[in-house]
Amino acid sequence: MEVFGQYAQYYDLFYGEKDYRGEVDYVDALIKKYALGDARTILDLGCGTAGHAVLLAQKGYSVTGVDRSDTMLSIAEEKKRQMKVSVELWNGDICSVELDKRFDVAIAMFAVIGYQTTNERLESALTNTAKHLNPGGLFIFDAWFGPAVIAQKPQDKMLVAEAGAEKIIRFTHPELDILTHTVSVNFNVLHIANDKVLQSVEEMHKMRFFFPKELEFVLAKTGYEVVEMYPFMDFCAKLTENDWNMVVIARRT
Numbered sequence: 504m505e506v507f508g509q510y511a512q513y514y515d516l517f518y519g520e521k522d523y524r525g526e527v528d529y530v531d532a533l534i535k536k537y538a539l540g541d542a543r544t545i546l547d548l549g550c551g552t553a554g555h556a557v558l559l560a561q562k563g564y565s566v567t568g569v570d571r572s573d574t575m576l577s578i579a580e581e582k583k584r585q586m587k588v589s590v591e592l593w594n595g596d597i598c599s600v601e602l603d604k605r606f607d608v609a610i611a612m613f614a615v616i617g618y619q620t621t622n623e624r625l626e627s628a629l630t631n632t633a634k635h636l637n638p639g640g641l642f643i644f645d646a647w648f649g650p651a652v653i654a655q656k657p658q659d660k661m662l663v664a665e666a667g668a669e670k671i672i673r674f675t676h677p678e679l680d681i682l683t684h685t686v687s688v689n690f691n692v693l694h695i696a697n698d699k700v701l702q703s704v705e706e707m708h709k710m711r712f713f714f715p716k717e718l719e720f721v722l723a724k725t726g727y728e729v730v731e732m733y734p735f736m737d738f739c740a741k742l743t744e745n746d747w748n749m750v751v752i753a754r755r756t
């Protein structure tokens with residue numbers, strides 16, 4: 504089953520309320536706090552529909568985005584055009600893409616690293632990112648924090664989005680596997696108009712969650728030192744079981 508195939512056309516509708524502007528201010532503040540020099544270039548891994556990329560470009564960064572979903576990238580192209588900002592976009596797999604360029608900062612926002620569910624894929628994604636960073640460059644990504652996922656357990660959810668007279672309903676049924684540190688998130692999307700189902704889309708997104716010592720180990724092995732791990736959108740608090748999302752700030756050694 505393709506991930507971010509047909510589901511991708513509804514992505515911006517589902518996440519219309521997501522605070523991309525606040526997240527970009529947060530990333531910008533982390534860069535200013537932790538970058539060794541004046542960071543100007545950003546590689547946005549798993550950039551999706553470019554929600555962060557276009558706003559970072561508006562802040563004056565030179566941004567390159569990579570994603571493997573054609574649909575997500577075509578929405579990103581349109582967003583770029585409408586907002587009249589320049590962002591370089593590439594279709595590629597973050598585990599293997601070769602851009603022949605190095606960046607001051609790499610970001611992977613909204614659980615992109617969690618999509619690399621096996622140790623091999625995780626290692627490739629981190630190694631390949633390190634290859635695209637200048638020495639001392641930062642890698643900033645958010646991920647699901649294992650202790651919180653285990654404590655809180657993923658729950659079934661329903662989300663209703665309106666597009667004019669049409670309704671898009673998303674049912675989410677997650678299945679937790681504590682042995683592989685993954686959650687299989689089953690999405691069923693119903694696109695309804697005039698009480699008729701126009702389209703029904705099913706996708707399973709397998710997501711990995713992470714523990715601090717595991718990340719410290721794999722990041723050291725792939726060419727980084729961990730700078731900080733915080734609750735996502737925080738600058739100093741200690742992670743607890745209440746923090747489903749964490750931010751990881753790592754520096755290429």
Ligand SMILES: C[S@@+](CC[C@H](N)C(=O)[O-])C[C@H]1O[C@@H](n2cnc3c(N)ncnc32)[C@H](O)[C@@H]1O
Nearest residue numbers: 507549550551570571572575596597612613618
């Ligand atoms: C939850 S979306 C996040 C998109 C965007 N970063 C945002 O915050 O809106 C995850 C994105 O990661 C991309 N992705 C996941 N694994 C990838 C990989 N190995 N290579 C390239 N893109 C990947 C998906 O195609 C999808 O667009």
